[in-house]
Amino acid sequence: MSIDWSTVFTWHQLANVIDVLVVWFCIYKLILMVRGTKAVQLLRGIVIILVIKIISEYVGLQTIAWIMDRVIQWGVLATIIIFQPELRRGLEHLGRGSLFGKAKRETNQTVKMIDGLDKAVQYMAKRRIGALISIEKETRLDEYIATGIPLDADISGELLINIFIPNTPLHDGAVLIKQNKIAAAAGYLPLSENPFISKELGTRHRAAIGLSEVSDALTIIVSEETGEVSIAQNSELMRDLTHENFVKVLEQQLVTPDSKKKPNMIQEFISGITRRDSK
Numbered sequence: 001m002s003i004d005w006s007t008v009f010t011w012h013q014l015a016n017v018i019d020v021l022v023v024w025f026c027i028y029k030l031i032l033m034v035r036g037t038k039a040v041q042l043l044r045g046i047v048i049i050l051v052i053k054i055i056s057e058y059v060g061l062q063t064i065a066w067i068m069d070r071v072i073q074w075g076v077l078a079t080i081i082i083f084q085p086e087l088r089r090g091l092e093h094l095g096r097g098s099l100f101g102k103a104k105r106e107t108n109q110t111v112k113m114i115d116g117l118d119k120a121v122q123y124m125a126k127r128r129i130g131a132l133i134s135i136e137k138e139t140r141l142d143e144y145i146a147t148g149i150p151l152d153a154d155i156s157g158e159l160l161i162n163i164f165i166p167n168t169p170l171h172d173g174a175v176l177i178k179q180n181k182i183a184a185a186a187g188y189l190p191l192s193e194n195p196f197i198s199k200e201l202g203t204r205h206r207a208a209i210g211l212s213e214v215s216d217a218l219t220i221i222v223s224e225e226t227g228e229v230s231i232a233q234n235s236e237l238m239r240d241l242t243h244e245n246f247v248k249v250l251e252q253q254l255v256t257p258d259s260k261k262k263p264n265m266i267q268e269f270i271s272g273i274t275r276r277d278s279k
């Protein structure tokens with residue numbers, strides 16, 4: 001017996017399903033892009049206002065619904081005025097970015113970055129120089145970069161080693177890498193509150209795990225006590241990595257095929273909006 005699918009699914013129903021899926025996909029992507037940035041607070045505010053408006057309309061609270069309507073009407077204008085510099089920066093960023101991405105150049109830069117990281121980490125591990133280095137991926141780390149000393153420097157093994165030399169002004173805290181540049185040093189990362197983290201691990205490791213719980217960043221830790229090299233990502237700690245495994249993880253996590261690395265227009269725009277003004 002054959003099923004006549006046209007009776008089960010009309011074109012209209014299929015269009016509705018696609019419609020809902022596309023909207024959910026866009027919301028999901030938006031959440032991924034703004035996760036860990038100040039834009040989350042703005043989005044949260046908008047969602048709260050919308051929820052209040054929907055509930056008050058549903059329950060019949062006319063005055064509150066009317067107030068929420070005005071808040072939304074004026075809120076759009078106020079948001080544009082308040083965030084005018086960020087919006088302009090976002091549009092400029094979008095204008096500068098190529099539709100086809102800068103994938104090739106980025107991949108070369110990433111390979112160079114991995115070389116620099118490898119050189120520095122091997123040097124520091126041998127000499128038990130403590131280090132904490134976080135690399136931004138999709139989630140913006142701007143609010144953590146803002147806690148450190150801004151550098152905006154090209155990555156090199158020598159510079160990274162210099163930063164972590166004990167008793168120098170920048171050695172305490174984390175180096176934060178953004179778009180193949182050292183954005184800041186001496187940054188403060190959020191500490192994990194996970195009670196199951198081994199008691200032998202101190203705050204350096206806890207900070208690395210903490211950041212990996214709130215973002216998709218990859219954080220390298222060199223232990224001052226043991227010289228162990230670890231990587232924290234996605235709430236997990238890969239401990240005591242061999243040189244070979246360390247490089248392998250970095251390559252797997254940071255060098256993606258060219259096609260995947262293409263920054264799309266929305267990412268360019270959001271990164272422009274959420275970028276901290278370094279001037």
Ligand SMILES: Nc1ncnc2c1ncn2[C@@H]1O[C@H](COP(=O)(O)OP(=O)(O)OP(=O)(O)O)[C@@H](O)[C@H]1O
Nearest residue numbers: 130172173174188189202203204205207223224225
């Ligand atoms: N929240 C934080 N953000 C950034 N860096 C931090 C944070 N907390 C601690 N650190 C860094 O970790 C150092 C303290 O490391 P601590 O000895 O407590 O950690 P650990 O995990 O035992 O590491 P190690 O094995 O190197 O001793 C601080 O001097 C500072 O540089």
